[in-house]
Structures are given as C-alpha cells and as structure tokens.
Amino acid sequence: MRQSQLLRQKMVYSLLAWTVGIAIFFPILWTVFTSFKTELEAVATEPSFLMFDWTLENYSTVFIESRYFTHFWNSVVISIGSSLLGLLIAIPAAWAMAFVPNKRTKDVLMWMLSTKMLPPVGVLVPIYLLFRDFDLLDTKLGLVIVMTLINLPIMIWMLYTYFREIPSEVLEAARMDGATIGSEIVHVLLPIALPGIASTLLLNIILSWNEAFWTLILTAAKAAPLTAFIASYSSPEGLFYAKLSAASTLAIAPILIIGWFSQKQLVRGLTFGAVK
C-alpha cells in the first residue's frame, strides 16, 4: 500500500520535473531545430517541430559568407589565453594565502572580492581611451589582458579554497626532504590540487567565452569573438532566423559541453567558496 503511494509520488514529481526541465531547455532545443530548417520554414506560420526537411545549408552559409572560423578562433584564443595567464598569476598568490597566511590575508581576499563589485562602466571611458592610445582596440591581446584581470579575483578565491583543503603537513614533509619552495609547488602542490586547478581553468574559460561587455565594446571586425559576431545579427537584412540559429548553435555548443562537465565545481567558483 505504502509502496504504491511512494511510487505514485515519484511519478508525479518526475513528470513535474521533466516538464519544468524541458520548458527551460526549450529555447535552446528550438534554436538547434531551426538551424536545420530552410529560412522559409523557419518563419512558417505553422511551426514544424521534427517533421521538416532537415538541411545543413545554414551551416555552410554561415561558414562561407561570414568569417566564422576567425571569430571562433578569437574566442578560443581570448578565453584559453586569459585563463592560462590568469592561472600563472593566481596559483602563486593562492599558495601564499593558503600556506603562509598573515594577519592581512583575510583583508586582501575581501579586497580582491570587492574589485568584482566595481561596475565595468565605472572604468569604461579610461579603458576605451587607453586601448585607443596603445593601439589595443580590436586586438586579441587587449581582450586577453582585460579578461585576465576581471577574472583574476575569482581564480584566486577558487584556488585558495582548494589549496586550503590540502593539509600543510604534506608540503612540510616535502620541505623537510630538502625541496625548495618552487619545486614544492610544482612537484607536490600542483599534482595534488590538479582537479581544483582544472575546474578553475574550465570555469574561467566559460566566463570569458560568454563575457559580453568588454568584448562588444573593445572589438570590431578583426578581433571580435563569437559574442560580438552573434551581436551582428541584431540588424540583419532579409530572412535570417535559420542562419542565426546555426551560428548560435555553433557558438554555444562547446561551452554547453564543458559546462555540463564542470557543473559541480561551478557552484564553488561562482560563490567564491561560500557554497560547496
């Protein structure tokens, strides 16, 4: 009796959860479907769900008519470049705060967090003018620098919470054996903290890939990553739904895959370790 009641409860909850899940996912699903339709079918008054003539035409149009690969490559360079550069600066800092803390460490961490509260428009004009004067406008290098700096506090916080979980005895043992600090970090800390470092890297790739303030303001045709390329569809000519869908599907697919793999670590990174 109780068994069947539990089963029924499970069925109801499952049905509800699946309905909510599909409803939330639907815009993405619809975009993927539309990317395989012809432009005419994409705007048909009776939208077809699965029963349409699947075509790859939009994908080839996007590849041929726009410089899709250039923008894709820009996104790759900017997000991976800034994440690696960020790690290079953040790992030593997080090491210092986790293993040789002093009385100001907590204040420094809070201060780093507070830099994230500075709204980007507060420095919009000077950054734009500095970029103009240093010839960094519309360059990948310029965006790598900006992305590294805006994500540095998150990287340091995330690494700090991972490093703090490593018992310092492990590092001390290595030091007793005569290891220098440098080799202690490279040969002892990094291998132990590798999962944490990997998820920090992934989260930062996601954040920089999707960043859409500085990428839209500081780039034009040459260094524009996918965020800015997709924005160019906001003033299109003629029918463009299917092409927009194809370009969008290609732009979000890599991050959806990375994101699903790193969803657990995401929580910790985005809440600065407040929720684990």
Next chain:
Amino acid sequence: MATTSSRFLGRIMISPAVALLLVWMLVPLAMTIYFSFQNYNLLMPGMQEFIGWMNYEFFLTDPAFTESFFNTLQLVCGVLFITIIGGTAIAVLLDQAIVGRNIVRILVLAPFFVMPTVSALVWKNMFMNPVNGLFAHMFTALGLEPFDFLSQAPLASIILIVSWQWLPFAALILLTAIQSLDQEQLEAAELDGAGPMARFYYIVVPHLSRAITAVVLIETIFLLSVFAEILVTTNGGPGYASTNITYLIYSQSLLDFDVGAGSAGGIIAVIIANVVAVFLMRMFGKNLEK
C-alpha cells in the same frame, strides 16, 4: 609552521596579483574621476577644460537618468524575485527521488552557459517577434492579437530574458545547498525530540539562507551591469523605456562621445554599486560569516 623566509616568499608570490589588481582598479578609476570634472567631447579634441561639478549636474538632472535608475531597480529586483522563487522551487523538486534526475539537472542548467547575445537574439526573434515569433503563432492559434513584446513591454521582456539566463544559477546553488545538508544533524535533532517544523526552521532554513544570500549578492553584482541583452534587443528604447544605468553611460560616452558626462555617470554607477554592496553586506553579512 611558516618560517621567516617562507613568509617573505609568500609576500613575493602574492605581489604580482595584488599589484595588477591595484593598477587595474586605481588607474582607470582615477582617470574616470579626472574626466568627470572636464568638459571633454571626443568630437571636439583640444577643447578640454575643467568645469567643476557641471557634468554631474548634467547627468543627474537629465530625465533619462531618473528613468534609467528606476529601470535598473526594476530589472535587478524583477530578476532576483523570479530567480529566487523559481530557483528554490526547482531545487526542492530536483532534490526528490525522480526518474532521470541527472538529465533534468543538465536541462535546467543549460541556459546559464548560453552567451548573452545568443539568448537575447533567440528570444527577441524566434519567440517575441510579433510576426514570426513562436509566441505570436501561439497567440494567433488561440485567436488572440499577437503582442509586440519588445516595443509594448520592453523592460518586462528583458527581465524575462535575463531571468531565463539566471534561473539555472539560482537553482543549482540552492540545490547544492539542500543536498549538502548534514543528514546526521537532522537525525540527531529528531532523536533529541525536534519535530519536523522545528527541524525545518532551525536546521534547513539557516542552512539555505546562506545560499540565498550568496545568490542575491552575486546576481545583484552582475544584474547592475546588464548590457548586451539591451544592446541587441531594444538599444535601450523605445525612448529610454529599457535603458539601464550601464546602457545610459555607454551611450553617452561612446555614442554621443561625451566623455565628461559619461565619466560622471560612471562614478555615479560606482557609488550606486557600493551603496548596494554595503547595504546587502549589512543585511546578509552575518549569513556569510561562518
């Protein structure tokens, strides 16, 4: 056991990060403050001069400022409201024993990984467009007039789009919090004679409040700076109906080339963000101190 030499080394290791962040924060901010007191228009080079508080006066008395201030407020509060309520409901639902929970979680999480320009353009064109959008087709099928979302209710439409992007974030964090609840603690409380209500109130609620605090703080920081979604959907219009402070400053600085007024606006945005941050920290601060 930190030795003197390792302490010294620690300082060296941390200094590049501190120096970079300090420069990144202070130099541009000092420049913004300087420009905010200058009559400086990019179209009129060489005419730069000190004009005192005029830019602030100009920015603050502009009716566009008042309108975009309240738009910002509505945008932030609207999205927070939708995502916290919806996120809690989804988190509680996903915590139940359901069939294919991992797949549902993946589906719910997905919008968070979609870049802002994609989600805004997909919603704008394929759902909210009054002629070809899916909503228009649905309205027609039901015998209703199609509704032009982005010109009739631009701000509400943007709130909807941004909420779709942030709902997964709230749901994921609250779900993680619910799942990390210490079951032994709950059982111990039960053995000590605490009823279900007492257990919920004294253990579950304090546990979740920390996560809700984190969600509110982090979302607020990002929501104050919503930009791309407005740029690609309405350009802040019609009029200033969907302009927030971020977008207003952008248009003054880089579309009207009025660097002085844009900078004054930038400083005001920094002040607003600080007031909000201090207010939120005061309100929720003790939840995070654990």
